[in-house]
Amino acid sequence: MITQGAIEMILSSMRDVEFGYGESPVVQGVTLDVYKGEFLGITGPNGTAKTTVLKLLLGLLKPWSGRIELNTDAFGGQKPVIGYVPQHASSFNAGFPSRVIELVRSGCHGRLGLFRRMGAEEERLVQSSLEQVGMWELRRRRIGELSGGQKQRVCLARALVQCPDVLILDEPTTGMDAHSRLELYRLMRHQTRQHGITVVMVTHGLEEAGRYLDRIITLEKVEDDMAPQADLSQAEQTAGERWGGE
Amino acid sequence: MLAYEFMQRALLAGTLLGLIAPILGVYLMLRRQVLMADTLSHVSLAGVAAGSLLGVNPSIGGFAAAVIAALLIERLRAVYRTYAEVPVALLMTGGLAVAVVLMSLGKSLSQSFSAYLFGSIVAVSSTQLGLIGAAAGIGLLFFSVFRRPLYAITFDEETAGISGVAVRRLSAAFSVLTGMTVAAAMPVVGVLLVSALLVLPAALALRIAGGFVAAMILSVGIGLVGIFGGLTLSYTVNTPPGGTIALLLLAFLILGIMAQKLWLMVRRHGGYGRRHTKVVPAIKTVVRVTDRTEYRAAAQGKE
Known part of the structure; x- marks a missing residue:
């Protein structure tokens, strides 16, 4: 607290x-x-x-x-560490070839550096962030298949994963x-x-x-x-x- | 076919280009910089002409011009933020104009230019093979080491910058690599078709791949098959290699799009695909639209 x-x-x-x-x-x-x-x-x-x-x-x-x-x-x-969710998060790169979980995992890249692999702790963080924004069920969806509000929530999960x-x-x-x-x-x-x-x-x-x-x-x-x-x-x-x- | 040394060189050059060009193409497409490859090839042609006139190896001249132009585009991209295509158009026109003028100054250059414009298997010299090898080696190393920050800037530069990615430096390095690859690909596919090698495999891969890594692998696979198939076909029916490779890749793209549409149609109509599609109930959303006008009118009537 x-x-x-x-x-x-x-x-x-x-x-x-x-x-x-x-x-x-x-x-x-x-x-x-x-x-x-x-x-x-x-x-x-x-x-x-x-x-x-x-x-x-x-x-x-x-x-x-x-x-x-x-x-x-x-x-x-x-x-x-600053997490950022831009205003246009829901509209850019609709055809980006990534699934929800892949994009949220990329939020861990800052702490992992260039070479360190995702560990159990990072995977736990990804799951917890997606659950917090209510997107865990849709983790296998492609970004382009999501609605504007859902994309916004995925961007928020990606920011949370950074532990900002x-x-x-x-x-x-x-x-x-x-x-x-x-x-x-x-x-x-x-x-x-x-x-x-x-x-x-x-x-x-x-x-x-x-x-x-x-x-x-x-x-x-x-x-x-x-x-x-x-x-x-x-x-x-x-x-x-x-x-x-x- | 493989007994000829020039074919061995062409296939080796094709393999190296097939490994690097489609990966670059995926990033270029996602960063909305597809025309950059075309522009750099035109500027590279000016470098080839300048190199010939100055007595420098034309390939090295083309290489240098493409790299400098790539850096210039990157600089101008920051100046023309709202109209990102303006610097690309400026340099494309400028590059081609300089090439045409320089070409007219050296009359003997005209013949070798057709090899650069349309590509030629015999045009792949040892120097060019070395440059292709260098571009492919540096490119593969670059994409392996910086795959994470590259993913971040490709999705959104602004957010990547705030997260600590050195966006400008990484973007400049990416542009230089694009210039190197374009200049290296010129002898095989020609100036006019160089972007086909980068864009067509990537365009198909991005349509059908499920994820980012899958898109990379698929694009390389499509690119390699297109290059090998194009070179073989070009040798067999005696057509220009650049045009043959581009046409084959274009055919792949059209067939791929048709196959994808057919597959989706079959799935929608409950054909073969349905039995193999796992539907997760939690994800399936059914929307019911109900016209509430009557209820509202009735409610208002009661009041």
Whole structure:
């Protein structure tokens, strides 16, 4: 069980970050902290750069100005293992010649390196991850035969198999039915509470996810047309304040 | 046929290419870079022409040009993220234009060019055989050692990068290998048909294989049968080897697709296949569609 103290340790912080794709900035003055072991939700209307903020946090994009720091002390000085489920997970490579179990096993490659073979522990991890997302029964199916929601769950299982320190989910419930969505939120909350994993999730479904989240960051456009901005500084609030969380 | 030294060389070259080209083709198809092979062969032709004019071995000139072009495509791929096919088109046009201009400068080159354009069994020299051997050896080693990170970047580069895979370096190495293989395959199948050797076996294998490794093995099998069959047929009926190999591989693909469709049809209609198909009840899903309009109208009426 994770203590309150662990949740208060800052894992990653963005300070006054500015970034854009063309000439004008997409986000400006973004200041945001991610705490270790929390289940953080990032939400906002379309076009408020939610995925951009995630990618900045992940280091996939370099900010124009400002600072993004990762607190490696939170992981004993080591680089954290990051599991990632992208927004488009359900739509890419429909014809990829892999069965579900083959793809999920590939999540173990990071810890196995180039040559070490899958052992009993890794196989156990694969089974447990597939069972957690409810895809064990379909493990022999080809990826292309799955529905969008099922593909999304397989990608999540692949991320879980890595035993990540941080799990980044970009609209992971796309294509999922209501029951699967709730199962996912419960699973993520369980991961944060029992295994100390930090989960950052971009979502539109606050009505459903809100009660499971520790904190919600809302992105809003404070100016339109010429210079769209996302102002996080005033929008941050805890799930407890908004939803009377669990 | 095997008594002739040039046939022995051609079959050896074919075997080596049959081992590496289809594996490369599977990755190229899955990474949506199929046209890259065509482009590199055109640029390689410019390298052959430049090599001839400068007094360098044309094969080495072609090899160098293909490798440089592969790296350039990789660089441009990052620049044209949204339109990934643009750098391929740019280099294909540029390569062919340079080749045509250089060819016109050296009139004596025209004849040997037809061997490069359409492939020729007798064109496989010892130097070329050495280059094919080097490309195949390096390629097989590369795909064995880096099979795991390659699988990851082929499925999704972004996720692979976040998981710690050195995506850019691995992708660049893959491009260089593609350039080497394309340049090495030119003497056997010719510039215009080089992509047939990479793409056709992979296209069939990806349709019928159940898993990733199975797709690799199948593509190599199909490629080897196509190359041996094509070379034998070409020798017997005196046709250009490149065209014969490509036609045979194309025939395999068409027959394979037809056979697959026939098999699926037989299975659906409860023929031979059904008795051999194991249906797992937990996976079988039956969807029932019920029109609820009447019930709703009735419910509203009651209210």
